[in-house]
Structures are given as structure tokens and as C-alpha cells.
């Protein structure tokens with residue numbers, strides 16, 4: 001009898017999908033700009049112009065400060081549902097491949113990797129592999145979950161199945177678009193079931 005749901009490799013983006021990186025960065029930015037955190041909107045676009053970041057250089061400086069001085073990747077809160085749903089998917093036989101596109105972010109690869117692995121332990125995020133990349137490598141997954149419009153477009157353009165993890169930076173991205181981890185689970189089950197029924 002054919003398996004009802006075929007085991008798949010899941011390529012799971014960290015920032016904005018497993019980790020609420022923007023929420024932690026918002027508090028660091030408040031300190032950086034000497035502003036009340038409540039005055040910084042959580043609804044930001046990629047360049048953080050809503051917080052007053054005026055240039056790519058300032059964006060890089062803020063990120064570097066956050067990583068090297070405020071443990072950004074080690075102290076950001078987990079996205080609700082991430083560990084619960086990932087644990088369930090692992091228990092169902094799927095392989096969780098974490099994608100950390102953080103190597104080029106603050107130009108601190110060793111520190112970024114150390115903070116990332118400690119964070120995965122701290123919040124008991126289950127995984128089989130962790131791929132540290134500069135963002136240009138395809139990690140060979142069957143299903144991707146990502147929140148970056150550019151990355152989703154790149155993956156879909158290459159014929160990959162990519163679920164958009166919905167937030168304020170990707171409101172224009174087409175379905176499959178999940179609002180939270182329970183919807184991610186539904187999309188993965190549907191796709192894995194279709195794979196299991198394929199001849």
C-alpha cells in the first residue's frame with residue numbers, strides 16, 4: 001500500500017519564519033535611535049525606512065550593532081507555532097532543513113553561526129540539518145517556507161514549491177501564502193499527500 005503522505009525535505013527559512021527577528025531588532029533600533037520602542041511600527045519593509053533607517057550603510061551598521069553587541073540571533077523570540085509544528089512534521093517523517101541566510105548580514109559569520117545554534121537549542125527547534133548560506137545557494141529541499149519576496153520569486157522561478165510565510169514585507173506575494181504555522185502545516189500536508197499519491 002502506498003504511503004498516504006510521502007516524506008519530504010522541508011527547507012525552512014529562519015528569519016521571519018522561525019524567528020521574530022524584526023521584533024527583537026525593533027527594540028535594538030529603539031535604543032540605537034534613542035526613541036521609544038512604541039513609536040517604531042512593527043509593520044516594516046525590507047530597508048527599515050519606517051524606523052528612520054536612511055541608507056544601506058545605516059542598515060548594515062544597525063545590523064552589525066545588533067549582532068555583535070546585542071546578541072540579535074541569540075535573543076530574538078521564536079515565531080508562535082514554529083517549534084510545535086516543526087516537531088509534528090518531524091514526527092510524521094519529514095526532514096527539517098533549517099536555512100540560515102545570515103552569513104553576509106552582519107559580516108560576522110562565526111558569531112552569527114554560534115548565536116543561531118544556541119538559539120535553536122534554547123527554544124528546542126527540531127531539525128536534521130542547518131544550512132548557513134549567504135543567500136545564493138539552493139539547499140535542495142522539496143518544499144520551502146520563506147518570507148522574503150525575492151527569495152520566493154527565485155525559488156518559484158526555478159520550479160520549486162515555496163510557501164510564503166505572510167508578513168508585512170510580502171503582502172503582494174501570491175498563494176501558497178500562509179498566515180502562521182498552522183496554515184504552513186496544512187500546505188505541507190496537502191503537498192506531501194499529493195506527492196504520496198503520485199504514480
Ligand SMILES: [Mg+2]
Pocket residue numbers: 013014015016017146147148
Ligand atoms: Mg526570512
